[in-house]
Amino acid sequence: MVVVINKEAGTSRNGEQSAVLHRHLNHQFLPLERAEGNYLYTAHGRKIFDGSGGPSVACLGWGNERVVDAVTKQLRSAPYCATIFFTTRVAEELGRFLVDSTNGHMARAYIVNSGSEAMEAAVKLARQFFLEKSSPEPQRTRFIARQQSYHGTTLGALAIGGHAYRREHFEPLLPQNVSHVSPCYAYRQQQTSETDEEYVARLARELEDEFQRMGPDTVCAFVAEPVVGAALGCVPSIPGYFKAVKAICDKYGALLILDEVMCGMGRTGTLHAWEQEGVAPDIQTIGKCLGGGYQPVSGVLASHRVVDALSGGSSVFVHGHTYQGHPVGCAAALEVQRIIQQDNLLENVKDMGLLLSKLLVEKLSSHPHVGDIRGRGLFWGIELVADKKTKAVFPSAAHVSMEICERGLSEAYSLSVYPAGGGGAEGLQGDAIIVSPPYTVTKEEIEMVVTTLARMINDYFEVGTM
Ligand code: PLP
Structure with missing residues (x-):
């Protein structure tokens, strides 16, 4: 079964059917026009920060x-x-x-x-x-x-x-x-x-x-x-x-x-x-x-x-x-x-990775639905839970991380991060968001990514600013 998690899904933006066999057949895809530096630009003029390089693909950003x-x-x-x-x-x-x-x-x-x-x-x-x-x-x-x-x-x-x-x-x-x-x-x-x-x-x-x-x-x-x-x-x-x-x-x-x-x-x-x-x-x-x-x-x-x-x-x-x-x-x-x-970029991965982990912990660890924050270098996961104390997961169909990442692409946040986990066997059903920016990422960009991500998670669960 393909789970369509976007409630507005079903039509493409201009009402056309996609001719490409995508993973989610009825999903509303954003038309990517170009990518430059650490930003993605859609055909409708939207500018989105690429906070994960899709599934952790980008290391230099785009247009090098x-x-x-x-x-x-x-x-x-x-x-x-x-x-x-x-x-x-x-x-x-x-x-x-x-x-x-x-x-x-x-x-x-x-x-x-x-x-x-x-x-x-x-x-x-x-x-x-x-x-x-x-x-x-x-x-x-x-x-x-x-x-x-x-x-x-x-x-x-x-x-x-x-x-x-x-x-x-x-x-x-x-x-x-x-x-x-x-x-x-x-x-x-x-x-x-x-x-x-x-x-x-x-x-x-x-x-x-x-x-x-x-x-x-x-x-x-x-x-x-x-x-x-x-x-x-x-x-x-x-x-x-x-x-x-x-x-x-x-x-x-x-x-x-x-x-x-x-x-x-x-x-x-x-x-x-x-x-x-x-x-x-x-x-x-x-x-x-x-x-x-x-x-x-x-x-x-x-x-x-x-x-x-x-x-x-x-x-x-x-x-x-x-x-x-x-x-x-x-x-x-x-x-x-x-x-x-x-360009000695592995040094930047280490330095920015330390900053990223510090800020993620500072801004998110006390959130009632953030169970765990873990990773290495510029490869970090935030695991979401229904209940922090018991570590209970959300019902798998909800696929909360997917919904949060999808909303992140909207104009209110303009941040692309990646959903992970979900659909595991008993005891392994974690639902996580991956943050894995390019190795060229700057301090200011890391700060912006964490602040925006915290806002995305707070808004989703309707929790006031932590
Ligand atoms: N191995 C690991 C650890 C992966 O994360 C992936 C893709 O996400 C693959 C293999 C498969 O790679 P590809 O999607 O390029 O076929």
Whole structure:
């Protein structure tokens, strides 16, 4: 069922039916005319601050001339490359940049167009690793992922994900060899009597039990987002969690796949979110802030261990896309990454992230319907609850965060932020708003975003200024 949450929805602004198959068929879409700096402009002359870059896509804001030039130049020189026989300078340079950025952990980059494609490739690469390694283990076909995770929309990626709402329309999903354990979600799942160490130990035991239940030598990989994005709303793990799960993967010989499509490429203050966890994955996916929205470009990074196995075996990754390593996507990504480095933007992510978290807590934490405020860098989630004390959620059909974000686009606020969570299984139904401005965001803009967001939330619940 498609839930239409906009009460005025049903017609487009000028009464025309959209010819595009959108996610919400009857939704009233705003006609986007152009985007410049950190603002979006509609065809009707409205100016909206882009406080989340859609689903955390924008890292440089919009209209960056250097990126536009790099893309145009590539379109003029080699707009396409048949990667079966050819490679391009931009693809090689991007691959080199990405590999070098991992402090020796990763050996090769595989560039595709979307995060879902990257996750599909990651899963197939992990499967192939166990066929090609010096002592092959073809029985390792199973995956353990986490409840309320989102890893993409294609059937394989959807099967890995554990977001009930996104899966339920398509059950039974193709691969039935995925199981899900609890995410590290302190707000809802850490017991009040439990220390961080005890909570991590409990989650580690659950994962270990799941390995045992599935048959440890049948598990190919454990899959997780270092900071959970769309399905929960910017939930980082607590210290020690990823070290504990990596140790379990190592103990049972399984790979660790980290999905950094949403939280990676600088969004949390380090280029890779795993740098803050003290572990490196065997396979990593990246996406949104790789190309900052200037081109559809995503990727997979494969560790030496994985690449070496393929090199010693068939030396072919049995996977490919017409548009893989697309030169225009690579040109955009390369330029975006150069700018992030040259302009020292990760420092701004850290500084502005601290300010954002401070102001969000100051302005919103005492609100009766704000249950939790969490995040890292410029990736923050505000979880909304029906009852602050019991953490009771709103009935899922209400999808409160979606309604607040939609109203935010109106003239009264002119702020674009992103709804997340909702539609989870029992105990995981959080409903959150994501604030994830570009890495170029200024102090004044952060102040404006938080003030406006507080107003949006207060007005929605008709609570006076806090
Ligand atoms: N993985 C994560 C963590 C995501 O957040 C997303 C998209 O939001 C995806 C994968 C899928 O990426 P895409 O929508 O580009 O296919």
